[in-house]
Amino acid sequence: MVDTARDDPRGRPAAERVQRPQARTTERREAVLKAAMNVFGARGYNKGALVEVAEQAGMTHAGVLHHFGSKEGLLVAMLKYRDGEEVAGVPARAQTEGPAFLQHLVDTVEENTHRRGVVQAYTVLSGESVTDGHPAHDYFQGRFHGLRAKIAGVLGEVSGNTDERELADAASALIAIMDGLQVQWLLEPDAIDMPRILSRTIDELVDRLRRP
């Protein structure tokens, strides 16, 4: 057997190694990541089993562990993959900048109404992430922190308002609306028009920030 754990007692996953991957490896890993999205989205991280992820990717659960080292490693890779970061050799999308970012938020929410699985995965995992020692805790903490800063910056730009606290509050509220609406929408899709409500809220928010 190949010794995958020469230095690290917990085993060093193949994804971290510098050496040569084989031809179809990238697409196999992407298949696993997509399967993880499905399974963790449908069942949550704790209830989602590696066996099911593996099945959907067309291999055994030991094969999944070969690529990602552990279930936790798979989750983290999946979250980064969702964010468009490069994970073991997969693409990276461009980030929208400046005022257009607010429209980008609305567009994304509009898109999301056609991608229930993605929304469900995000909702389940962000909820789970507040539990003690959850492997996605740091990810979501960092995500919210960064998103707040970004949105606050854009809101300041657009409104001319310079009150840091007010901008931060508005940013928090905006993120909260988006996330909160997703839960309600998942439970009763026909009762919630996410893009309309978000768009309206942004308009009101910018309007308010423009006044002293």
Add this chain to the structure above:
Amino acid sequence: MVDTARDDPRGRPAAERVQRPQARTTERREAVLKAAMNVFGARGYNKGALVEVAEQAGMTHAGVLHHFGSKEGLLVAMLKYRDGEEVAGVPARAQTEGPAFLQHLVDTVEENTHRRGVVQAYTVLSGESVTDGHPAHDYFQGRFHGLRAKIAGVLGEVSGNTDERELADAASALIAIMDGLQVQWLLEPDAIDMPRILSRTIDELVDRLRRP
């Protein structure tokens, strides 16, 4: 042995039985429900174990099952208990009515900043509830449905606005803000002032609804 499964193959919990409970039974059950809040709040429903709930309530996990029939039964009872409903003989709080309800929301959020466990339980479980076949699915669906109606009604009362759609959207947004802020607050408490943001949002919302 007492036959707990005379009619229902899945067992009829003691809590549902018509017969006379013993003296200290009510408080024992309440202890279990409080323990369930702790455990499901800290670890989520899927990862939260009956053994831990039982330990915290001072009995074995089989004792818990004696009272609530199944883990799912315990969760549902816990959710109802949290809502102030009567569960196997425990109190029921009064509901605030009319315009005062909006202030009540702010007060509750203020209280919640001192009850992290309750907030965490709510956040984790509402997130989990959108997964396939989750036992709390119906509970949260009903909860959001009812809460939206109630808040929309109060907002109409307060603002004089009669546009049903606008009121419903505002109600959804308000609930979304409250829930969304909780996630951010749990992950970074010092960065989020929930009562301030909510209070501000309600003011703006009512203000907007007053204009045509």
Add this chain to the structure above:
DNA sequence: TCCAACTTACTTACAAGTCAGTAAGTGTGC
């Protein structure tokens, strides 16, 4: 160019643990 040495990408089999739920028995309060 071919081959030996090695790695990668898996598989099957199993170890070890956790968990919900069941069966049956015990003591105690009404």
Add this chain to the structure above:
DNA sequence: GCACACTTACTGACTTGTAAGTAAGTTGGA
């Protein structure tokens, strides 16, 4: 005296992770 409130003991279903083996691919050197 009997139902209730438990306990102890156990089962079976799942879990993640590991061990060990194998086929196929890659690389460096003769």
